[in-house]
Amino acid sequence: MPSLQDWLSRLEQLHPSEIELGLERVASVADALGIQKPAPTVITVAGTNGKGSCVATMEALLCKGGRSVGAYSSPHLLRFNERVRIGGEEVADKDLVLAFEAIEVARGETSLTYFEYTTLAALWLFQRAGVEFALLEVGLGGRLDAVNLVDADLAIITSVAIDHEDWLGSDREIIGREKAGVLRAGAPFVCADSNPTQSVLSAAEKLSSSSYFIGQDFSLNLGEGKKELYRFGELELAIPPINLPRPSIAAGITALALLNVLPQGGIESALAEIALPGRCQQVQWQGCNLLLDVGHNPAAAEHLAKWLADHPVDGETHALVAAMADKDLVGLFAPLRGVVDAWHPAELPGNSRAASGETLREGLAAAGVEATNANSRCPNVADGLQQLLPTIGPQDRLLVFGSFFTVAEVLQQMRDEGNGELRG
Structure with a gap:
């Protein structure tokens, strides 16, 4: 029987393009499989940034309350299985293979993209497991994304910012219209964007x-000590210090409160235990302080810059960055100019979308980074990491960011070599 890796390699070759927006093809296969409603309650999460954090928040709280929940998110960092979780656990290879086999039979002559196959697999597995709640993260946009074949019982938009301009445009109003495509008539809607379009x-x-809007219907503000206070009507909760976007956390809590499924106790401990790799993730490795972040657009860079400013180090902050060529590199680098002391652009060989060293250096220069603060050498990420580690002092920090691929390279190297540990 073909392995999961065999299937994934095949799926990468089946469709002529990585992305093909539109619901007709994928919806027809979902109809053949009978999975248009994979769970009694479906929550769909759209947004430019913060979707994964919102899904992780709801997943943790539902599991804490003893609810059965399936969570679908993308992309993954190290293992494809990260994309599909049931009861807080990644599904097994064999289950994904069964799902792909079922889809292959049902699709007939219908062509599907990699992401559409993945989405259908998640829905099929959720229905097969009989979960009460399906948490579905939109991959791109909203209106024409494969996830939107399912009618959400509650929709969330975490943020609307500029990204994926080739597909969604470079105007927040247009992008917002696409993301609002996940809303359904009469169904509750939670918005974590403080400036909705x-x-x-x-x-x-x-x-x-x-509709429920952050700053208007629910809020998250500084309380006593390092904790923040969430408020929604008469509901008040202390939010522990965690490295996730606060609006996304608040939106997830609000969604579950609206559905009357917040756990009776243990909310703070459940939130404190959330560990989402690559989101301001602090790691101690080979005696160095690392900060890993998958941020890859201007809005994410602004969030990261604020986090760095709020968490200073006694020494210097170095940035090892590799990014995709189709991103707004100037917008990605400019917010971090004042909190990064030295820049180390790196390449991702074998990734056709990745920016070259020259393109990265041009982006840094256009963002106002002095040439003396940017390393002129541009190795690949893995080599760059090994060259930098011996130069990072105990008072310094090494930021690794720019894309999921960049962070994945470092996490894989840490897994291969061991000796890494998360810090609070």
């Missing part, structure tokens, strides 16, 4: 959605 507001009004 008019396109989002209009879509919610047109659909008569019961």
Whole structure:
């Protein structure tokens, strides 16, 4: 029987393009499989940034309350299985293979992309497991994303910012309209964007959605000590210090509160235990302080810059960065200019989308980074890491960021060599 890796290699070759927006093909296969409603309650999460954090928040709280839950997110860092979880655990290879086999039979002559296969596999596995809740993270946009074949009982938009311009455009109003495509008539809608676009507001009004906006209907503000206080109506919760976007956490809590499924106790401990790799993830490795972040657009860079400013080190902050060529590199680098002391651009050989060293250096220069603060050498990420580690003092910090691929390279190297540990 073909292995999971065999299937993944095949799926990468089946469709002529990595992305093909549209629901007709994937919906027809879902109909053949009978998985249009994979769980009694479906929560769909769209947004430019913070989707994974929102899903992780709801997943942790539902599991804490003893609810059966399936969570679907993307992309993965090290293992494809990270994308599909049931009961907080990654599904096994054999189960994914069974799902792909079922999809292969049901699709007939219908062509599917890698992401569409993955989405259908998640829905099929959730229905097969009989989960009560399906948490579905949109891959790209919303309206035409494969996830949107399922009618959400509650929709969340975490943020609307500029990213994937080739597919979604470079205007927040247009992007917001695409993301608002996950809303359904009469179904509750939670928005974690503090400055929602008019396109989002209009879509919610047109659909008569019961809408809840951060800063207006629910909030998360500094409380005593390092904890923050979440408020929604009469509900008040202390949020422990965790390295996830606060608006996404608040939106996830609000969604479960609206559905009356927040656990009766243990909320703070459940949140404190969330560990989402690559989101301001602090790691101690080979005697060095590392910070890993998958941020790859200007809005994510602004969040990262604030985090760095709020968590200073006594020494210097070095940045090992590799990014995709189709990203706004100037917008990615500029917010970090004041909190990064030295830049080390790196390449991702074998990744056709990755920016070259020259392109990265040009982006840094255009963002106002002095040439003396940017390393002119541009090795691959793995070699760059090994060259930098001996130069990072105990008071310094090494930031690794720019894409999921960049962080994955470092996590894989740490896994291969061991001796890494997470820090609070």
